[in-house]
Amino acid sequence: MSIIVDQDTRLVVAGLTGREGSFHGLRNREQGTEVVAGVTPGKGGQDVEGIPVFDTVAEAVSETGANTSMILVPPPFAAGAMDEAIDAGIGTVIAITEGVPVMDMLDTYWKARDAGVRLIGPNCPGVLSPGKANVGIIPAEFFEAGPIGVVSKSGTLTYQIGNELGQAGAGNSSIVGIGGDPVVGSDFVDVLALFEDDPETEMVVMVGEIGGDAEERAAEYIAENLSKPVVAYIAGFTAPPGKQMGHAGAIISGSSGTAQAKKDALEAKGIRVGKSPTETATIAVEVLGG
Amino acid sequence: MDLLEYQGKELFSKHGLPVPAGKHAPDAESAVEAADQIGYPVAVKAQVLIGGRGKAGGIKIASNAEEAAAHAEAIIGMEITGPHGEGPFTVGELWIEEGSEIEAEYYASVILDRAAKKLLVLLSATGGMDVEAIAESDPDALVRHHVDPVKGLTMDEALEVAGKAGIPEETADQVAAVLVSLVEIAKAEDATLIELNPLAVVAGGKVVALDAKVTIDGNSLFRHPELAELADDLGGDPQEEMARRKGLTYVKLDGDIGVFGNGAGLCMSTLDVVAQAGGKPANFLDAGGGARAEGIMDALEVITSDPKVKAVLFNIFGGITRGDEVARGIIEATKRSGIDLPMVVRLDGTNSDEGLALLGESGIDNLHYEKTMLGAAEKVVELAGGSGE
Structure with a gap:
């Protein structure tokens, strides 16, 4: 098994006719993903190297049985494309687009939640289940199937750590980029729950970064709900303290959002935190072996 | 923002x-004009993006034109440090407001x-x-x-x-x-x-x-x-201002190693690893997803416009960003601007082989390659001349 995407994924790409959409849509197909359709309003009837393009997601769903949507459309239209996929009955929506206004995401988050749709992103690299399917922009050739689940806020840092794990001889069940935006469809805790239930995943590497309190909440969740070991990495120890702009942020989260605060919260729950991507991979392989 | x-x-x-009721005043003269229109007493308030202005003397009450002029002149140009040591921010403009x-x-x-x-x-x-x-x-x-x-x-x-x-x-x-x-x-x-x-x-x-x-x-x-x-x-810092106009995410730091990364997470991690290797990063620069050659050129221009920078580290793991585009950007920027700082390139991910091949053929001197992030960090610290102290 694996989580979120696998051999049953039937992908429709929103924005397939665009530069990024066609590059990554076709790459995902080369990597073994069933890419069954593209959607670009006004370009219905065309095709991109054999992948049929439809005007609407609803048509793509009824014609091709698409069950997963990748969003690669420009920011002003991204939330609309997510909403359209949710309305069309798509079960998993993976939004890659960077720069989506957060107020748009507030509406779309609740729309997805109410419809029971799994939303990943936006501003994320997508989800890769090595050997099965890749939906998004993760360079699949660097990863092999294996027992470690990876969940990360950051795209490129995910590749870095996944790659280090691979060099240390450990493959991945699934690699999930949840995105670093303030409001994302799935948080660390949502993905940790999926990894806990996935028999192929033996342990999880969690990659966080400064800002918000998702890592602190994950620490609590792991302590209470996860039987599988978790190793963490936090980026941003040398990040300059941002200028204070009001205090309401610190009040609601009760956390300063710094890398040190996150590391402390995780370690307080017995979760080991690596100092660098390399050390994190080393600890993970050690935990897996032990 | x-x-x-x-x-x-x-x-x-x-x-x-x-x-x-209030009026914006970019200088002392217009502050008095604004105060006259609003009617006394007025509050002369420093406009800075930081709390604690009042305690720092950035807010004063004026009961007549002479006081308004005196306060405005004193506050414009004042340097205000935030309660958590942020800044200092120089006051460049005022808000004149009716006294409440x-x-x-x-x-x-x-x-x-x-x-x-x-x-x-x-x-x-x-x-x-x-x-x-x-x-x-x-x-x-x-x-x-x-x-x-x-x-x-x-x-x-x-x-x-x-x-x-x-x-x-x-x-x-x-x-x-x-x-x-x-x-x-x-x-x-x-x-x-x-x-x-x-x-x-x-x-x-x-x-x-x-x-x-x-x-x-x-x-x-x-x-x-x-x-x-x-x-x-x-406005603000000249490098930050330049980066913003070019659509790059750039934060100036006080070290001497220019850092170019793709993706905020990897870039932050790169800063951490450079610091662990004993170096001091000069900046955070995230080229974002899908940066093309021109964006890379802009980024290099911004990084090297900081006179403190002695060496530059490129840490790229391509996903949506393609290694060949990054390489083209580095080559173009180096050729066009004649940058002769030592540069360390660590390139992995999408099209990284093509990128490394392009860089290899470019004939640029003082360009170093490292396979790992840690190796690249250590190399750039060495090239910048050690600890950066």
Whole structure:
């Protein structure tokens, strides 16, 4: 098994006719993903190297049985494309687009939640289940199937750590980029729950970064709900303290959002935190072996 | 993007949220003119993106033109350091505001609660001071109310919040209206934070926003051209200003190793690893996803325009960013600008082999390759001449 995407994924790409959409849509197909359709309003009837393009997601769903949507459309239209996929009955929506206004995401988050749709992103690299399917922009050739689940806020840092794990001889069940935006469809805790239930995943590497309190909440969740070991990495120890702009942020989260605060919260729950991507991979392989 | 007080207040006025009469003044002469028009006494207020201005002497009351001129001249050019050591920020402009006789000070804000995925309204009958301290010492004094994502905040709910916070009955209607207005403004203007500290009761029992802290979601500027224009005027550090105009995420630091990364996470991690290797990063620069050759050239130009930079580290793990595009950017920028600083390149991911091949054929001197992030960090620290002290 694996989580979120696998051999049953039937992908429709929103924005397939665009530069990024066609590059990554076709790459995902080369990597073994069933890419069954593209959607670009006004370009219905065309095709991109054999992948049929439809005007609407609803048509793509009824014609091709698409069950997963990748969003690669420009920011002003991204939330609309997510909403359209949710309305069309798509079960998993993976939004890659960077720069989506957060107020748009507030509406779309609740729309997805109410419809029971799994939303990943936006501003994320997508989800890769090595050997099965890749939906998004993760360079699949660097990863092999294996027992470690990876969940990360950051795209490129995910590749870095996944790659280090691979060099240390450990493959991945699934690699999930949840995105670093303030409001994302799935948080660390949502993905940790999926990894806990996935028999192929033996342990999880969690990659966080400064800002918000998702890592602190994950620490609590792991302590209470996860039987599988978790190793963490936090980026941003040398990040300059941002200028204070009001205090309401610190009040609601009760956390300063710094890398040190996150590391402390995780370690307080017995979760080991690596100092660098390399050390994190080393600890993970050690935990897996032990 | 953070707004200055006067920019926030102008936004409030547009949406009918009451603020004291005031005028923006870029220099002392126009400050006196503004004060004359408003009528004395006036408050002469430094416009900086930092709290603690009052204590630093950045807010003064003037009862006549001579005082207004004296205060304006003293405050313009003043350097203000934030309560947490931020800055110093140099005061470049003023807000001249009618003097208010304050009868009571409340605290009101609306903020995006990332964990709950809702807007959160906060209200306290005690304001004008460190609200974090209030939240800590008397948590019940700060009333929190999550805004329904579909319905928004109704007047009835707002009145209930005001009641719970212990806002006196005679001002409860006005305070509730302010809360409703805050939520409307946050949605309409894509503000992730609006803080009124204090929300003041002034002469005649009128409730007005005496201060304004507003943060606008930078991702939304495409639909707020008037706010995007403000962003153009904010100025600041020359490298940061240059980067912003080129659409790059750049933060200046005080070291001598230029850092170029793709993706905020990897870039932050690179800074951490450079520091662990004994070096001092000169900047954070995230080229973002899908940077093309031109973006890479812009980034290199920004990084090397900082005279402190002695060596540059490129740490790229391509996903949406393609290694060949990065290589083309490095080659073009180096050839065009004649940069001769040592550069260390670590390139992995999408099209990295093509990129490395291009760099190998380019014949650029002083270009070093490393396979690992750690190796690259150590190499660049060595090339920059050690610890950077």
